Amino acid sequence: MKDILRPAIVVFAALSVLTGLLYPLVVTGAAKAVFPNEAAGSLVQRNGQTVGSSLIGQNFSDPGHFWGRPSATAPMPYNATASGGSNQGPLNPALNEAIKARVDALRAADPGNTAMVPVDLITTSASGLDPHISPAAAQYQVARVALVRNLQAEKLTALVEKHTERPLLGLLGEARVNVLALNLALEDVR
Structure with a gap:
């Protein structure tokens, strides 16, 4: 033995x-x-302070900022320790109610915007932590942010374009906008 x-x-x-x-x-x-x-951890620094990570979404709810994709984490949005989707299917009434509430909130924040709401502004990602939105979702919010901040919409459209990340090698992935980077750049627009 x-x-x-x-x-x-x-x-x-x-x-x-x-x-x-x-x-x-x-x-x-x-x-x-x-x-x-x-x-x-891909931490983002601003004036010597850590303001977030470029890999995890942030909870922007002020109408003067661009809003990210909704988060499905609990008990608070973008909680990295509770990463995961809602697991609600398309026939689930709770999902339909949540989407309707999100559309209503977007319409209330920008009543003059009659464009179709981009899907990534009303549905959560699989992780619930997605830091990106589509360029269309960012453009959808330009008028609201411009009005609240008293800026020209053209400046914000150019800012969105500047912060749009293109697909890798022109074909891998989708064009996307990191909401934290966009909102940090927004602070410097006059």
């Missing part, structure tokens, strides 16, 4: 150190060396 138990314990201890300690340290060190921003 001793001849079997001792090698098993030695292999267990060696693999524990190798895979539980050395490997994570090497991978983390390499990530910090090659991708320092990403390894640190």
Whole structure:
């Protein structure tokens, strides 16, 4: 029994150190060396303060800011510890009620806007943390933000265009706008 138990314990201890300690340290060190921003959580700094992450949506509800995609996390929106969708199907009455309430809120915030509401402004993403909206969703909000901030809509349209991220290599993914980056840039528009 001793001849079997001792090698098993030695292999267990060696693999524990190798895979539980050395490997994570090497991978983390390499990530910090090659991708320092990403390894640190893609944190966004403004005036020396961390204002969020470019990977997690923020709860903007002020009409003078662009609004992101609704969050399905609880007990508060964009709660990274509770990531997950609502798992409500298209026939679920609760989903239909939530969508109607979101459309009503968008219409109340901008009664003059009669355009069709982009779907990403009224439905949550699979994670409930999506930091991006479509360029159409950003453009939908330009008139409201311009009115509240007393700015020319053309300036905001150009700002949205400037902050639109294009598909990788022109074909992988969709065009998107990071709401946090757009709202931070909005603070500098006069």
